Amino acid sequence: MNSRVLHNILRFIILILIQGLFLMGLTIDNGILIHMNIIIYPLAILLLPVNTPKFVQLLSAFLLGIAIDFFYNSPGVNAATCVLLAFSRSFLLNRLEPRGGYNVDSVLTLSQYGFKWFITYSSIFMGAFLLVLFSIQQFTFVFIHLILLKTILSFIISMLFIVVYMFLFNPKE
């Protein structure tokens, strides 16, 4: 149990560092591709074990968002998105419950539930996450086309990075 908690905390820290120190600076300064943001840190919330207390999920999502906001210099924007998605994650998990049910103690691994399930789950999660994030960033739906453009571009590249991350680290606990 303790090592599991430790693993999750470690994942939070690693993802914050990858996102804040490395991926934040990665932009392609070429036409509309400038709107492409690589965002993989929501993986920390996405992978939390199913039986994590809701309270802990919300609080850790808030702290994660605030930490990312320090790097992005946008207090509250990422935190608000993280908290919202952490709150609605359980509804998504209920919807997507596999036939055998969840292994409630462990993180949601690729090997356990299969590639197809994981892609469905993570793309719905990330799609919603990016849409909410860019909406809060713009703070008005006047620029809805810009919000959608950013969401779609960032979604494609972020999902690519998430799959790479999952194969590279292959989290088990």
Place this chain on the structure above:
Amino acid sequence: MQSLLYFFARFGNFIFFVFLEIVCFVLIIKYNNTQKQIFVNSSAFYVGKSMDYLNALKVYSGLISLSDSIAEENARLRAKLRFATIDASYNRDTIVDSLYKTRYSFISAEVVSNTINQPDNFITINKGQKMGLEPGMGVINDNGVVGIVRKTSKNFATVSSILNSQTRISAAIKRTGAFGSLIWNGRDIRFVNLQDIPKHQQVITGDTVITSGYSSAFPRGIMIGTVTKVQFDPGSNFYDLQVRLGTDFSRLNYIYIIQDKARIEIDSLTHETKIIQ
């Protein structure tokens, strides 16, 4: 107690979620400039709009007393009209002198929100920069002085009414011409105090108080109210007069903003004089 615990067990997470989101949005609005601007602008817009709707209801319910006061005002205007025609024909007969052009023009507006129970009361009206309103303009209704325009946005403006400790209006006794300044003591919305009138002037109860015309906000002679109590502090050289306001601030619907065409000229002249000194 048990049901309270049950409530928290059931909805605690949701409450915590809402709490965290509120914290986040406070952070967003406080520390992000873009979002702050959007929030401030749109909230002002929506507040103004909803006040407008609310007021439409209020105006409708007050139509009967309103029609009375309109009839009254009509009568008064008609009386003035006779003078106006004579005056105009007279002017046409003589040389057209730019000095005698109209100096003041009036813009009518509707009150969208009004407070009377604060130490500093403000009125919001539905005319703004678009119609040429500027801070410092005087505001009246058909019963007397209302206040001074404090801030303007595109379509709305806030007026600090007489019932505001920041508002100073130069007033005079109509009969003698002695002038002083009008201050609200923050207690009764029907009365204000007229101060700084020296003791050697004769003031009696029932004297009419009008605007003095010494500031560019109001022309001379606009009704403010009547003196109801004459008193002076021992040891002071000035009267402390209680004045009953002509305007009833508890039911304020239509007002007029006074636009002084000579204002810029007067202001720059005063400013220059101050620099010379």
